[in-house]
Amino acid sequence: MRIGIIVKFLESLYSKAFINIVIDRNGTTVYVQTYKKEKLQDSYEEQFDVFGLNEKLLDYIHNFTKETPFFYIAYLDNSTLQGAIPTCVKNEMARYQDMSESEYKCYNKQWAYYTSKSDLYEIEKNYEKIGLDFIFSPFSLLVHFFKDKIADFFAGYILIQEDLITLSVFENAILLYAESINIEVYEPDEALDETLLEDEEELDIIEEIDEGIDLDDISAIDELDSLDDFGDIADLDSLDDIDDFSHNEDAEEELDEEVAAITHETKDSVSTEDYQRFTLIQESINRYYHDEKYDSKFLETIYIADGVGTSSLLKQYFEEEMFLNVYVRSIDIAQELSSLCVEEVVS
């Protein structure tokens, strides 16, 4: 009893440091938040041009770990063999994914996210000099970020990172479909650029005509022909309800996104990457529609957590080619990871 009081007293003397490591194609981002008596004290962010540990990064992290014994190092899993399945029952998992080589974690006993055991082992080995306390899945990050939406709305929720797209479809907090998509490093492709230019021209024409959309003129939409198989037009009626989703926050997000997009639009590479992202997401949604394993329902809305600063074109692609209502919300992935880390420690 007395020892417990002493330990609590000593604990209160120390601050807590949450060190979050996010790796993308540009290198490693380390975001640190320090808390004193459950109050945010400071936050620091530093970018390193490495994909593992080097002396500089070690020194930077060591600066925080030497200050307090209560430090937590979190890592966002960016491995390729990860995903999520809409069940948490062991017997049913094999239907979606062979889990023998995967580590999984159930969420609310309703669905599970998983990653490769060997990847986890490799991550832990790579960071054994500093040690890791938490390895989070982008799915848990996505759910945490959109927790206000996921609980009540049927929609697609997408987290966009530099080299990873995390896509999930939730209906009232129940996962229907999920996929983790790795983005190959963009290399300028003339053929693709031409296609994009054509698409952009078409999109401009669409805007100018303002007379509706001629689906036959849009090449990418051809893949959506299969939507006819659905025939669940009744779901379209719920489009009327979309207005209900249009909270002020969403409107602000849209505005922010557009303002941010203006600064990015000039870069061709960004628009090309956005098109690549759009194509990958579109393909994934098609898999959702066609794969009988999943309880496919017609998707009307998607929420995008933008961690890279996409252009407005991405939103435009979805709206014009897939007739989706798109809400884009910027996300600071490292900050969100820290928030998840704090929640994990507090709970």
Place this chain on the structure above:
Amino acid sequence: MKYSYIKPRPKSVFTLEVKLLSTFFSISFLMLFMTYAFLLFKDYSFEKSLKSIEKRDTQLHTSLAKMKEQIVYIEKERALAQSIQTENTVLKDSITNLFDLVPPRITLSTAMLGKKSLILKGITPNKDVYNFMLQAPLRSIFHETYSSFYPAGNGWMYFVSTNYIDEGNHEN
């Protein structure tokens, strides 16, 4: 562990620094405690020794008093012994003198020497020998001299001489 694939490492307030610090303080406290215990022991030992010394002091005082008493007693005894010795010397001299006083013709059968008296019993050829040769010196020594005679049967006379020294009268 709600979201993470792995469990966090256990965190403890007892870091290396805290462990070093607590070890240092523990050793310091231990040394302080040991010093305190040593001082307590020394204090106890000193108290015990003091009591022992006090007791011994009391005993010595008692012994000293007894010895003083003994000295006084011994001194008294010595004085007494000296007195007796003197008296004995005096007595011896007196007896020697007494026997020197007795003429060869008179035979003593009993001589009883008191503190202030001398009783002589013996036989004398006749009263005159006694009167002239023994009574005369006795009278010079003793203040009071009484003599009585009775015949011995062979013509000699038994005599009893009682002599006293009267110091008071003598001093006067």
